[in-house]
Amino acid sequence: xxxxxxxxxxxxxxxxxxxxxxxxxxxxxxxxxxxxxxxxxxxxxxxxxxxxxxxxxxxxxxxxxxxxxxxxxxxxxxxxxxxxxxxxxxxxxxxxxxxxxxxxxxxxxxxxxxxxxxxxxxxxxxxxxxxxxxxxxxxxxxxxxxxxxxxxxxxxxxxxxxxxxxxxxxxxxxxxxxxxxxxxxxxxxxxxxxxxxxxxxxxxxxxxxxxxxxxxxxxxxxxxxxxxxxxxxxxxxxxxxxxxxxxxxxxxxxxxxxxxxxxxxxxxxxxxxxxxxxxxxxxxxxxxxxxxxxxxxxxxxxxxxxxxxxxxxxxxxxxxxxxxxxxxxxxxxxxxxxxxxxxxxxxxxxxxxxxxxxxxxxxxxxxxxxxxxxxxxxxxxxxxxxxxxxxxxxxxxxxxxxxxxxxxxxxxxxxxxxxxxxxxxxxxxxxxxxxxxxxxxxxxxxxxxxxxxxxxxxxxxxxxxxxxxxxxxxxxxxxxxxxxxxxxxxxxxxxxxxxxxxxxxxxxxxxxxxxxxxxxxxxxxxxxxxxxxxxxxxxxxxxxxxxxxxxxxxxxxxxxxxxxxxxxxxxxxxxxxxxxxxxxxxxxxxxxxxxxxxxxxxxxxxxxxxxxxxxxxxxxxxxxxxxxxxxxxxxxxxxxxxxxxxxxxxxxxxxxxxxxxxxxxxxx
Amino acid sequence: xxxxxxxxxxxxxxxxxxxxxxxxxxxxxxxxxxxxxxxxxxxxxxxxxxxxxxxxxxxxxxxxxxxxxxxxxxxxxxxxxxxxxxxxxxxxxxxxxxxxxxxxxxxxxxxxxxxxxxxxxxxxxxxxxxxxxxxxxxxxxxxxxxxxxxxxxxxxxxxxxxxxxxxxxxxxxxxxxxxxxxxxxxxxxxxxxxxxxxxxxxxxxxxxxxxxxxxxxxxxxxxxxxxxxxxxxxxxxxxxxxxxxxxxxxxxxxxxxxxxxxxxxxxxxxxxxxxxxxxxxxxxxxxxxxxxxxxxxxxxx
Numbered sequence: 001x002x003x004x005x006x007x008x009x010x011x012x013x014x015x016x017x018x019x020x021x022x023x024x025x026x027x028x029x030x031x032x033x034x035x036x037x038x039x040x041x042x043x044x045x046x047x048x049x050x051x052x053x054x055x056x057x058x059x060x061x062x063x064x065x066x067x068x069x070x071x072x073x074x075x076x077x078x079x080x081x082x083x084x085x086x087x088x089x090x091x092x093x094x095x096x097x098x099x100x101x102x103x104x105x106x107x108x109x110x111x112x113x114x115x116x117x118x119x120x121x122x123x124x125x126x127x128x129x130x131x132x133x134x135x136x137x138x139x140x141x142x143x144x145x146x147x148x149x150x151x152x153x154x155x156x157x158x159x160x161x162x163x164x165x166x167x168x169x170x171x172x173x174x175x176x177x178x179x180x181x182x183x184x185x186x187x188x189x190x191x192x193x194x195x196x197x198x199x200x201x202x203x204x205x206x207x208x209x210x211x212x213x214x215x216x217x218x219x220x221x222x223x224x225x226x227x228x229x230x231x232x233x234x235x236x237x238x239x240x241x242x243x244x245x246x247x248x249x250x251x252x253x254x255x256x257x258x259x260x261x262x263x264x265x266x267x268x269x270x271x272x273x274x275x276x277x278x279x280x281x282x283x284x285x286x287x288x289x290x291x292x293x294x295x296x297x298x299x300x301x302x303x304x305x306x307x308x309x310x311x312x313x314x315x316x317x318x319x320x321x322x323x324x325x326x327x328x329x330x331x332x333x334x335x336x337x338x339x340x341x342x343x344x345x346x347x348x349x350x351x352x353x354x355x356x357x358x359x360x361x362x363x364x365x366x367x368x369x370x371x372x373x374x375x376x377x378x379x380x381x382x383x384x385x386x387x388x389x390x391x392x393x394x395x396x397x398x399x400x401x402x403x404x405x406x407x408x409x410x411x412x413x414x415x416x417x418x419x420x421x422x423x424x425x426x427x428x429x430x431x432x433x434x435x436x437x438x439x440x441x442x443x444x445x446x447x448x449x450x451x452x453x454x455x456x457x458x459x460x461x462x463x464x465x466x467x468x469x470x471x472x473x474x475x476x477x478x479x480x481x482x483x484x485x486x487x488x489x490x491x492x493x494x495x496x497x498x499x500x501x502x503x504x505x506x507x508x509x510x511x512x513x514x515x516x517x518x519x520x521x522x523x524x525x526x527x528x529x530x531x532x533x534x535x536x537x538x539x540x541x542x543x544x545x546x547x548x549x550x551x552x553x554x555x556x557x558x559x560x561x562x563x564x565x566x567x568x569x570x571x572x573x574x575x576x577x578x579x580x581x582x583x584x585x586x587x588x589x590x591x592x593x594x595x596x597x598x599x600x601x602x603x604x605x606x607x608x609x610x611x612x613x614x615x616x617x618x619x620x621x622x623x624x625x626x627x628x629x630x631x632x633x634x635x636x637x638x639x640x641x642x643x644x645x646x647x648x649x650x651x652x653x654x655x656x657x658x659x660x661x662x663x664x665x666x667x668x
Numbered sequence: 669x670x671x672x673x674x675x676x677x678x679x680x681x682x683x684x685x686x687x688x689x690x691x692x693x694x695x696x697x698x699x700x701x702x703x704x705x706x707x708x709x710x711x712x713x714x715x716x717x718x719x720x721x722x723x724x725x726x727x728x729x730x731x732x733x734x735x736x737x738x739x740x741x742x743x744x745x746x747x748x749x750x751x752x753x754x755x756x757x758x759x760x761x762x763x764x765x766x767x768x769x770x771x772x773x774x775x776x777x778x779x780x781x782x783x784x785x786x787x788x789x790x791x792x793x794x795x796x797x798x799x800x801x802x803x804x805x806x807x808x809x810x811x812x813x814x815x816x817x818x819x820x821x822x823x824x825x826x827x828x829x830x831x832x833x834x835x836x837x838x839x840x841x842x843x844x845x846x847x848x849x850x851x852x853x854x855x856x857x858x859x860x861x862x863x864x865x866x867x868x869x870x871x872x873x874x875x876x877x878x879x880x881x882x883x884x885x886x887x888x889x890x891x892x893x894x895x896x897x898x899x900x901x902x903x904x905x906x907x908x909x910x911x912x913x914x915x916x917x918x919x920x921x922x923x924x925x926x927x928x929x930x931x932x933x934x935x936x937x938x939x940x941x942x943x944x945x946x947x948x949x950x951x952x953x954x955x956x957x958x959x960x961x962x963x964x965x966x967x968x969x
Binding site: 395405409411413441535536543546552557559569575 | 714718721732739742761763765770778780781783785786787789791793798799801808809811812865876944958
């Protein structure tokens, strides 16, 4: 067993050495070195994760020194599952990123910083899922937030990027505050920083409040509404491979945290499940509604991440209700659906972000209303985006449908329980999930149609062409894995059954051993997807056969008799989602800026019309709070006066206070 | 298998009956019942004109749309005999496979770069998303009453309950028929005979389709109507023996078609701006069924 800790230490030391190399090599070797380092780390940790998933859980400890004490590292199936997801996305991310950043051959230091941060980011994410010691966990968590912040502000010359970066940093630290409070609470009750102490805490105290503290802390990372407001700022500003990885995995670590806390829970499953389920349905609908109206396609994808966190949360809520009602099937379908959707979303969301990044690299705009007709210049990227869009809308024959189907089955399987409030909640969630599905069809037909189809809306100055192989290959890899989920779900569902058999460590809920029995029932949907594909193929060949000897012509698009239509007259994405925005104007706040026509203004002049959408929670709640905070904190400005003498003085005062308190035996 | 064949036969005359009813109601002689099929056959013999703006999406979309409807047809059972594809939760598959067809239909309309077709596409996307909750709540309530989650299981065991379940079946008929009207862009929502592109929904999306592709889209529409009709039939036939259920199938389909024709003859379409609200109101009708289901099960205690 001890050799696992050697391997882990080895990967750490190896990465630290490589960081130095990366800092001091030539620009052109940096991407390759980073790729190599990430690859080695991926291989090491994936082996460990596979061992944990299919053989047995791993319990080791690292840093066996007197100063730290032994830090427990426990790798169970849950950690293994997340490690594999992190590894795959991080690897495809850096693969794609090294192609993507070729367009930015700018400052050397900036590149070093970026690549070093990427390696740290990858490692810290792995470590977050491995460590079972509160302080070590918080250090890894903090390292993850800081390194990802450095990655986000790659374009640090831009004001908006810096602003998004700082916003991200602040919100991540609010999340850390909640986590720290939770861990300290556990420490005061039990006297231990080990994660096992959380279980001890739950045995003797109310489960609700500590769970909420952790749920808020992890929920900020995951982006549950109303804690989501960092996502739509940070994702658009980050370079695309970073947004892909962030959206693909970093938000999932919030989900990991929630799962980890759940594994220690003792009681109150039912109530917690109902609350998580309700929040998640709202999160899902809110996320996809916003996603449907935004014209910045990376922001649209960021909101879509919120939607998918909602879908994952529905699974978590269902699983908790399954434990509370003692329904093993619901437990399996809920948590299994959630974990599978974690994987699925990391796949298609990184695919979509990568495809969107390719568009951004070629066109230098994130505004979909300026684009159009890119399917002719970038056909491969268009198809990749289309596949991602269909998958994320949860439509067969791709992998999104598999996990959504499992969640639907979960909702339906629980309908026979006795409690009427729960039935009501389940049926409303059923309707909510279907509404989410319908809305995502609207959101993604809009973005795909506006970006890739029709004609070019505004002339782009640069020569748009298909991106390099370096950027396409990782996307093909992602699609290969997506198809494996869609067509060989048995394998994934059985693995999930293994994880779920040993997930709960503290509750009285007896998990049946033959969970994979359920897997076989669900896994048949791949056959029906295959049947569908064969119908399409037969129809397509039939059509080709029929049309072979016919006269087929090319003509201009029907303009309803108007003979000089131009690209500006095309239907826009904004109008596509306008009626939706009007219906939901309660939460989709639109602000318009334009001058009314004055009396006597006979001749047409150049006019401007601007319309923005605001985030409901940010605009109505968070801004109000921060404005008031800024106002009141203004009075304490004298503390931060910029004089080095005062800062030294503060340090002195702090040390003296600690000293006096210790001497007086107040602080032990 | 039986359901599949019956739906195919029904789809051959369903739209024809609607058109015939409309012509009789307006005092015209009108075309024969099989005229829509003749139109489609004629279209199948023609070549295709593509817009210069379009890409391959425009060419594959009608095929995928048609295949999705065929796949949906596979799922629908007939009384006690299962559909070709039948499994727990197959109605989810049914809804989502239809969504795939719609997805491609919508992006093929966007592919033409027209100033009108996107309008229809946007409306279609909006209306069909509001339909989903109604459909899922309806199916969820049926699953609640019967304890089954496949179409066949739900429909076959719907009749063991009390008379109240027939009342629910009637409301269910209303919801399913409204969904069929919305999905097929018929009268209260959309007027297939309108002449102004600005007020069309479905028709404007397929303005640029022609020949074989248009034939596929039209026949997919006919089948879709019959598929929803078959779902309605299934609400009533339960486990009757075949010699009753097959005639009942055709009678109910014909009654529905005549009903649609009469509605189209004597009703004006709704205001475009209020369509979404109207469709969303269907969800509340579905909720009525849900509460009825709770009543039957005696959950209000």
